[in-house]
Amino acid sequence: KAGVTQTPRYLIKTRGQQVTLSCSPISGHRSVSWYQQTPGQGLQFLFEYFSETQRNKGNFPGRFSGRQFSNSRSEMNVSTLELGDSALYLCASSPPGNEQFFGPGTRLTVL
Amino acid sequence: AQKVTQAQTEISVVEKEDVTLDCVYETRDTTYYLFWYKQPPSGELVFLIRRNSFDEQNEISGRYSWNFQKSTSSFNFTITASQVVDSAVYFCALSDANRDDKIIFGKGTRLHILP
Numbered sequence: 001k002a003g004v005t006q007t008p009r010y011l012i013k014t015r016g017q018q019v020t021l022s023c024s025p026i027s028g029h030r031s032v033s034w035y036q037q038t039p040g041q042g043l044q045f046l047f048e049y050f051s052e053t054q055r056n057k058g059n060f061p062g063r064f065s066g067r068q069f070s071n072s073r074s075e076m077n078v079s080t081l082e083l084g085d086s087a088l089y090l091c092a093s094s095p096p097g098n099e100q101f102f103g104p105g106t107r108l109t110v111l
Numbered sequence: 112a113q114k115v116t117q118a119q120t121e122i123s124v125v126e127k128e129d130v131t132l133d134c135v136y137e138t139r140d141t142t143y144y145l146f147w148y149k150q151p152p153s154g155e156l157v158f159l160i161r162r163n164s165f166d167e168q169n170e171i172s173g174r175y176s177w178n179f180q181k182s183t184s185s186f187n188f189t190i191t192a193s194q195v196v197d198s199a200v201y202f203c204a205l206s207d208a209n210r211d212d213k214i215i216f217g218k219g220t221r222l223h224i225l226p
Contacts, residue, residue: 033213033214035214035216042216042217042218042219043202043204043216043219044216045213045214045215048213056213058213088154090156092156099146099158099161100158100214101158102148102155102156102157102158103155104153104154104155105154105155107154
């Protein structure tokens with residue numbers, strides 16, 4: 001089985017721009033979660049989608065949003081980028097009630 | 112509120128030594144899951160173990176072992192006969208058993224295995 005894939009792997013944007021990151025879960029997994037990893041704050045939960053519905057949400061501003069498609073693929077969007085949004089964004093997928101499998105991440109740099 | 116504390120920010124040991132990574136957690140939930148993940152330099156988080164709060168049995172998997180003690184809210188991870196390939200950042204994590212897709216991570220312990 002192919003693992004979780006995330007595109008792009010690296011991204012450079014400037015302040016004020018918006019960005020969309022994509023995550024394709026493992027085949028058969030319907031839950032997709034997103035995390036932000038920074039040196040200062042560590043790994044923080046952003047949100048989780050299941051069957052195209054957001055089920056859980058972390059403590060992030062409204063500039064961070066996401067969605068999930070009928071094929072379980074998910075995208076997350078960050079609008080009006082700030083320098084502090086520079087981070088590794090990790091996506092994880094899981095079947096119901098089981099552990100999460102993480103993708104390689106998208107490293108976003110905001111200049 | 113849930114919280115995971117990994118007091119050891121960075122550890123260095125010489126290859127073949129044993130090393131224990133500490134993890135202390137806080138939660139008001141009666142049922143929860145505890146996890147350990149490994150993050151090598153490539154960045155991808157690798158799942159190591161998930162433990163249900165009702166299962167306090169220690170677990171051994173090859174050179175890895177985990178000691179779960181509910182009385183002290185600890186879930187420590189030991190690597191026996193460490194190898195250079197074990198060098199990575201290790202994260203301890205916690206989730207509500209009913210919402211196990213929202214995981215709270217500790218800050219991680221960076222482990223250096225020196226040849």
